[in-house]
Amino acid sequence: MRGITGFVQRWALFVLIVLIWEVVTRLSASPFFPPPSQIGPRMVDLWLSGPASRLFLTDTVYDHLLPSVGRTLLGWAIAAVIGIGLGLLLGRSTVAMRYLRVLLDFGRAIPPPLMVPFFLVTLGLGAPMQLGAIVFGAVWPVLLNSIDGARSVDATKVDTARAFRLSGPQWMGGVVLPAALPKIFAGLRLSISIALILMVVSELVASTHGLGNQLVAAGRDYDMAGMWAYIVLLGILGYAFNIALLAVEHRVLRWQPGRAHAAASR
């Protein structure tokens, strides 16, 4: 419990830092580092100056931001389904893991951005290519963590489940999945930050629209405030995704003993 004073303290510090940032950038007057007082209005101008009928959001939000965020979440969700499903099955099979361990380690070691050219050729320019890259990158942490989690079911539970003759789905859903959940959530949080990165990367390298595309466009037009607006937005998105998942995690895992302690693990 940090309480309200902690909260106020944090935000006071935050405001102070933004102020320092303002002063430093004004003093240095570098064209590449516009002060926050220019970035803020630019953000409003870019995204929040639309007509009331469209909730004050600009076309940029509808044409570029929301599709990008949607692709990130969709890709992440697909990766989560594949990763958790496959991970739980593989984690309970010692034989399969003996054959596949090295293959999985190798797959994980391929830097996901490098798959963008491959997907670009196989899936063409557009959303499928970006989804492919996002899923490829985001699947590994969930998959490997699910495998780890599924392996961690303790022997008593295994024996009890056997004694009660649990059916396959009961065993997977009632015993293995709950035991693996803490690890799975850790994987999911890593995955969403990777999904966000690959969304940007795939749009930086090749795209006709989207958040990364707009970032590049701002750079091309030497619109430094606009560029920073997108950089800050990406930071906010990453932060928000993480906070949201942490909240879900606390909810879902409340039954677990000793949760409060493990909060900081990443």
Added chain:
Amino acid sequence: MLARLQSLIGLAGFFLVWEVASRTDLVPSYYVPPPSTVLPALVRMLGEESFLRAAVATVLATLIAVVIAAAIAIPAGLVLGSMPAVRRATMVIIEFLRPIPSAALIPLFVLLIGAGSDTKISLAVYGAVWPILFNTMYALDEVDPLLTDTARAFGMRRSRIMSTVSLPSAAPFALTGIRLSATIALAVVMTTELYGGGAKGLGQYVLDARNGFRMDLVLAATLVAGLIGYLLNAGFERLHRRMFAWQATGAETGAGAR
């Protein structure tokens, strides 16, 4: 021995599935050539000077970035981990900076520094700093209070406790951070190269191969990149086991599974 054989069978099985899928045009072989063309292309590529130069450039940039990141993040992590006041004051900045993906900074850095090795190394340093910083910082939190209290009871000064108790028990965690960072740095370096902001390197090689529609080279170079990532990771793991064999609990955070 058996384990190694089983891994090999697993790998062979993967290539077999790929070969069959490509030969039967389950996946269009024009886009995804079978391993029987990709693997020979890979071998030929390894004898090609332009490819070797690209690979060396990428690996070198990655290693330089990791060294710089460690030189920044380990001292910073030690300071933040041992001085709660400093930590409270800086955590807000850190929490603000960390979620910004390094990929988002690529266009800015390219404008700022220009396309070249400096750009990709700087970006990779930015990406690689975080795991080392956090692992070092949290490691200091986890130092057994019994050890530090004992040291204090024996009248050790703070600096002495730091160097004889805290540092040795934090070192394995820092090395784990470095291992995770190496993977990140490699990915950032290649991303910068893909964007065209990193001069010569594997990423650019893949991009050129794609533009020439040489899918065999794209896939072969991607396999080599995976191999580099795998070896980097395995190398750090081996180093970890060697250096910290005395440590019973493996410092394992993040996605690393083993």
